[in-house]
Amino acid sequence: MGSITLKNVSKAFGAHAVIPSIDLDIDDGEFVVFVGPSGCGKSTLLRLIAGLEDVSGGEIVIDGKNATDLPPAKRGLSMVFQSYALYPHMSVRGNIAFPLKMMGEDKAVIDKKVADAARVLNLTDYLDRKPRQLSGGQRQRVAIGRAIVRQPEAFLFDEPLSNLDAALRVNMRLEISQLHQQLKTTMIYVTHDQVEAMTMADKIVVLNRGRIEQVGSPLELYHRPDNLFVAGFIGSPKMNFVSGAPAAMHQAHTIGVRPEHLVLSKERGTWRGTVGVAEHLGSDTFLHVNADGIGTMTARVSGDFAVTHGDQVFLTPDPQRVHRFDETGMAIR
Amino acid sequence: MARNVSTQRKLITTAAAWTIGILIFFPILWTFLTSFKTEAQAIASPPTFLFFDWTVENYFEVQSRSDYFKHFMNSVVISFGSTLLGLLIAIPSAWAMAFAPAKRTKDVLMWMLSTKMMPPVGVLVPLYLMFRNTGLLDTRAGLVMVLTLINLPIIVWMLYTYFKEIPGEILEAARMDGASLAKEIIYVLTPMAIPGIASTLLLNIILAWNEAFWTLNLSAARAAPLTAFIASYSSPEGLFYAKLSAASTMAIAPILILGWFSQKQLVRGLTFGAVK
Numbered sequence: 001m002g003s004i005t006l007k008n009v010s011k012a013f014g015a016h017a018v019i020p021s022i023d024l025d026i027d028d029g030e031f032v033v034f035v036g037p038s039g040c041g042k043s044t045l046l047r048l049i050a051g052l053e054d055v056s057g058g059e060i061v062i063d064g065k066n067a068t069d070l071p072p073a074k075r076g077l078s079m080v081f082q083s084y085a086l087y088p089h090m091s092v093r094g095n096i097a098f099p100l101k102m103m104g105e106d107k108a109v110i111d112k113k114v115a116d117a118a119r120v121l122n123l124t125d126y127l128d129r130k131p132r133q134l135s136g137g138q139r140q141r142v143a144i145g146r147a148i149v150r151q152p153e154a155f156l157f158d159e160p161l162s163n164l165d166a167a168l169r170v171n172m173r174l175e176i177s178q179l180h181q182q183l184k185t186t187m188i189y190v191t192h193d194q195v196e197a198m199t200m201a202d203k204i205v206v207l208n209r210g211r212i213e214q215v216g217s218p219l220e221l222y223h224r225p226d227n228l229f230v231a232g233f234i235g236s237p238k239m240n241f242v243s244g245a246p247a248a249m250h251q252a253h254t255i256g257v258r259p260e261h262l263v264l265s266k267e268r269g270t271w272r273g274t275v276g277v278a279e280h281l282g283s284d285t286f287l288h289v290n291a292d293g294i295g296t297m298t299a300r301v302s303g304d305f306a307v308t309h310g311d312q313v314f315l316t317p318d319p320q321r322v323h324r325f326d327e328t329g330m331a332i333r
Numbered sequence: 334m335a336r337n338v339s340t341q342r343k344l345i346t347t348a349a350a351w352t353i354g355i356l357i358f359f360p361i362l363w364t365f366l367t368s369f370k371t372e373a374q375a376i377a378s379p380p381t382f383l384f385f386d387w388t389v390e391n392y393f394e395v396q397s398r399s400d401y402f403k404h405f406m407n408s409v410v411i412s413f414g415s416t417l418l419g420l421l422i423a424i425p426s427a428w429a430m431a432f433a434p435a436k437r438t439k440d441v442l443m444w445m446l447s448t449k450m451m452p453p454v455g456v457l458v459p460l461y462l463m464f465r466n467t468g469l470l471d472t473r474a475g476l477v478m479v480l481t482l483i484n485l486p487i488i489v490w491m492l493y494t495y496f497k498e499i500p501g502e503i504l505e506a507a508r509m510d511g512a513s514l515a516k517e518i519i520y521v522l523t524p525m526a527i528p529g530i531a532s533t534l535l536l537n538i539i540l541a542w543n544e545a546f547w548t549l550n551l552s553a554a555r556a557a558p559l560t561a562f563i564a565s566y567s568s569p570e571g572l573f574y575a576k577l578s579a580a581s582t583m584a585i586a587p588i589l590i591l592g593w594f595s596q597k598q599l600v601r602g603l604t605f606g607a608v609k
Contacts, residue, residue, distance in 0.1 A: 050509060071508070072505075073508060073511040073513075077509070078509065078510075079506070079509045081505070081506060085502040085503045085505065086503075087503065087520075088525065089524045089525055098507075098512075098520070102511035103511055146506075150510070
């Protein structure tokens, strides 16, 4: 069982409060992603759960037991670090076996568990190599192998894919999701990449300046953002925001329309504009349109929509998909 | 892109490098050659370079007059002893400073280094009196203690710089993997730090071996190391260049050989952290 509960958890470095106060429930077997911009406190929160940092206040409950003052090793958690943090002087086998050795397991048990983990992670042929002889992806797999052999209550991932190139990142993302389906163990995953958050999570926790902005499933956050920050952070390309008269027509201070919810026409529509940059991805085209009296808006159209720089177009928001926000930035529902 | 260097420039820099190298090495070579001359040849003017009657008599005379091996053993005990004792104190200190720094850690490090800038003679009298009153004068234990203290700032600094290069995440990973502090040190920290510890060890053995101020002032006969052995040949009886040279050659040979074999390790240790 790997449920984790944070009650009023806070963290300050000196006078600087990185995390003012956070309450959060993570159910057993959930894949939870902490996402937010750099410096929002997501890694700090993960390190507090891991026990690598001491909390300034509040309580961390792991599996029903108060773990606030337990050392990292006693919390039953495994962590995968951004830099992999492999032991450079040990072979792959030595690295994966290390946690088991620390638990005082028999050699036979260790050998079997290491072999099993290596098989799951396609590392069997590399067991006798040193970390420096491996590629980035293989190193990340060794780090994951070291985490899974302990059979922890929960896995903690601290931006594990940010050192990998784009193609490898997509592969590893899939592998981690598959691993979660196989193991059904609680996973907490920290990233600043909202695409990773959307594709992997059961539940996303959006953090900003040490506070939770919203907690929900990826589609909940996408369809029903609580505030401007979440609306702007989730979704790629970013949601367009319009204030003033066009927003007042919707009885709101600000309205938000996602690029994919703008209908484009060359003849008629709500807002007229000129195409600035057209980014052709093949299947889709992202158009950056300078709309008259509004500013730059991004629209996502089918790749077949023939348009180039300087063309005049009309943008019409899908009325069902307009997000409304009040002057404090909170969603109006 | 590599710089385009002309052949002429290469020749000039090569010649300059060789000249400087030879200038630095020349005194050692001259000492070595003089040790095989007779006393008359040693002070002959103009001096002879290679064409003289080579003799090993000086070496026998030096050995018969003052026991080389006794001094050698003292040097070994003092340099190795002070270095090992220094490492024993410095390793935990450097770990603490590198991985659990406090608000004043940098100040403590600077203060330690500042003690190296103090002229030793400034504390000679108090230290001499303390040694006399505690019976440590002219004992190996006393010299081990004083050399440990003299070189401790350098040992701590070298290890600190080296430990700073070890990523903290690896130690955190060990903690997450269930390693206790002792196991973290034995299985993860020490194996990763061995090259750094080794170069620190080598450099400090060399420094302690060559240290002359304290060893000359705090030892007489029993604990006198090779520095005192050399110094005894520039005595009031008059200068005996050939014998002095033989004594010097014998005193520097062991450390020169050690330095030669470990130069790769030493350069690595001394330049560590300078380039990433």
